[in-house]
Structures are given as C-alpha cells and as structure tokens.
Amino acid sequence: xxxxxxxxxxxxxxxxxxxxxxxxxxxxxxxxxxxxxxxxxxxxxxxxxxxxxxxxxxxxxxxxxxxxxxxxxxxxxxxxxxxxxxxxxxxxxxxxxxxxxxxxxxxxxxxxxxxxxxxxxxxxxxxxxxxxxxx
Ligand SMILES: [Zn+2]
Ligand SMILES: [Zn+2]
Numbered sequence: 001x002x003x004x005x006x007x008x009x010x011x012x013x014x015x016x017x018x019x020x021x022x023x024x025x026x027x028x029x030x031x032x033x034x035x036x037x038x039x040x041x042x043x044x045x046x047x048x049x050x051x052x053x054x055x056x057x058x059x060x061x062x063x064x065x066x067x068x069x070x071x072x073x074x075x076x077x078x079x080x081x082x083x084x085x086x087x088x089x090x091x092x093x094x095x096x097x098x099x100x101x102x103x104x105x106x107x108x109x110x111x112x113x114x115x116x117x118x119x120x121x122x123x124x125x126x127x128x129x130x131x132x133x134x135x
Pocket of ligand 2 (some may be wrong): 066067068069070071089091092093094099
C-alpha cells in the first residue's frame with residue numbers, strides 16, 4: 001500500500017496481532033477499521049475514547065485520500081478535550097494518523113493490564129513518539 005500523504009510505500013508492523021501500516025517517509029500510520037479498538041483493548045476508557053470521535057466540519061488541514069477507496073478522508077476530532085484531529089475514511093475503511101498522532105491517542109488510554117501497546121509503539125517509533133509528546 002502506498003502512503004496517502006506522501007506516496008511512499010508503507011511497511012506493515014504487527015503489534016499484538018494488530019497490523020498497522022506505517023510510512024517510513026512521513027511517519028504516518030494507517031489503521032484499518034476496528035484496529036484502533038483492538039489497540040485500545042486494554043485501555044480502561046476505551047469505549048469512552050471511541051465515543052469522543054466526532055466529525056469536524058471546519059477542519060482546515062489539507063485533506064488526503066483513503067489508500068483503500070481513494071475517497072477524500074474526513075476530519076474527525078478525537079479525545080476528551082477534542083484537540084486531536086484525525087482523518088477518517090467516509091466509507092469507514094479506516095483511520096489515518098499523522099506522525100506521532102497514534103502515540104497521542106494511545107497515551108489517552110488509561111491502560112490497566114498487560115503491556116500497554118503504547119510502550120511497544122514507543123520502542124518501534126522511538127524518538128517520533130517522544131517528540132510528539134514533548135512538542
Ligand atoms: Zn508518508
Ligand atoms: Zn476508504
């Protein structure tokens with residue numbers, strides 16, 4: 001699959017049986033529908049977090065196209081403070097995360113048991129996660 005943001009080929013990473021497509025060019029991540037829920041499985045506030053997803057009609061960021069159906073992705077807001085803006089396929093193929101955004105989302109999950117996926121992502125993305133958190 002090609003990166004919807006920069007057109008470079010994406011690599012597939014497997015984290016706790018969830019496949020995520022990662023672009024080494026721009027650091028973006030594509031998750032198929034349902035994979036975010038799987039990544040958040042051990043988060044105590046998963047349902048609460050998923051419920052915060054809401055459409056953002058006034059998003060002014062550049063729109064990119066779905067790597068699966070080529071439709072323009074919709075902007076959605078995420079998180080209890082609604083500060084994070086993600087891109088979602090209108091047909092619900094999946095979600096696009098710009099560099100570091102997946103780390104931000106996972107950081108919101110209050111993981112209670114097992115090894116938090118967040119730690120694994122931190123190991124894989126290293127500085128990228130760190131940078132996004134300290135920015
Ligand atoms: Zn890219
Ligand atoms: Zn799509």
